[in-house]
Amino acid sequence: MLELAALGFLYDERLHGYELRKKIAALTGHVRPIADGTLYPLLKRLEAAGYLERELEPGQVAAPRHMLVLTAKGRAELFQRLRRPDELFITDENRWFTVLAFLRHLDDPAQQAMVLRRRLTFLTQPASFFWDGDRPLRAGDFDDPFRRGLFTIATATSRTEIAWLRETLAELAG
């Protein structure tokens, strides 16, 4: 997920690690704060894979900066990951949000629509959090307000997103 976010942000502009980290932290950090101990090894991986290059610059304020520039290979990799995200990027809300944040880079309505349709398919699948043997349990089966809340929240949020997906798919098709 962090790799996708790094590639996505660097597609727009060259950044140094410290600034990239702040951008990633704003996007995903409210859920999982990103430590620099996570980011720097990740950048080395991406560099080793040929997805980005470094340009050393004197620091504007303090220590020298490593400006990060996405290579052609890096852009290709970003497109690849956006076009065909792993299933986890469709089902996990945090990862899905990362895909949404950069899906505009794909620049092909048909491909964008394909990704949205995968999410829509996932959200419209029948499912339940709890079962009594083979019987799916519903909000009404529970006394405690917390499990009822679970259903309330899950239902409301998926309804909102399904509506948005249908709307946006219609726009992309039109």
Add this chain to the structure above:
Amino acid sequence: MLELAALGFLYDERLHGYELRKKIAALTGHVRPIADGTLYPLLKRLEAAGYLERELEPGQVAAPRHMLVLTAKGRAELFQRLRRPDELFITDENRWFTVLAFLRHLDDPAQQAMVLRRRLTFLTQPASFFWDGDRPLRAGDFDDPFRRGLFTIATATSRTEIAWLRETLAELAG
């Protein structure tokens, strides 16, 4: 997260690994499918920590079952994790849902309310996904439907949950 789910389900009833896995899969598996290769080592960890014991039983259908029974220490650990969840369990929706699924076990409205208040505090914090320097960007700052959707969905879902939290907190207090 999976440890919390295991402790939570075993608080209600003794289960064997295979059945426990199905229950956990229903609760969190739509987001991240749980493999048995994940669960069995986890159960060994919990057993080694003294949180659960095994009782071997002949299988009803096939191979012998290891019935898993929560110990007093395991119940104490569950309460501890529900009373004072790590920050990640408050901020990450998947983990938060796991907390909600078992919060009724806490059996003390004041402690339950404290946990809900932490989530409410998190959700009502001002935040943004994207920044232009120091200026937080809003839905209107974007042309692409995807980032707009990001805001639409995030706003709608957190509104629903905030309303539910306030309601439930009022009930717990009254």
Add this chain to the structure above:
DNA sequence: GGACTATACCTAGATCACTAGGTATCTCGT
């Protein structure tokens, strides 16, 4: 001048969960 903060980058080790294999038992259909 010294403490503190922000900037900027780095590494070693641990943890959690996953992938990809494996073993064995029982039932049912053909």
Add this chain to the structure above:
DNA sequence: ACGAGATACCTAGTGATCTAGGTATAGTCC
């Protein structure tokens, strides 16, 4: 009789992320 499928448990190796440390520079406050 045999294969398929469900039940039931297990391990080794891998990957992503976190924790907890570290280094160094520049500006601000007292």
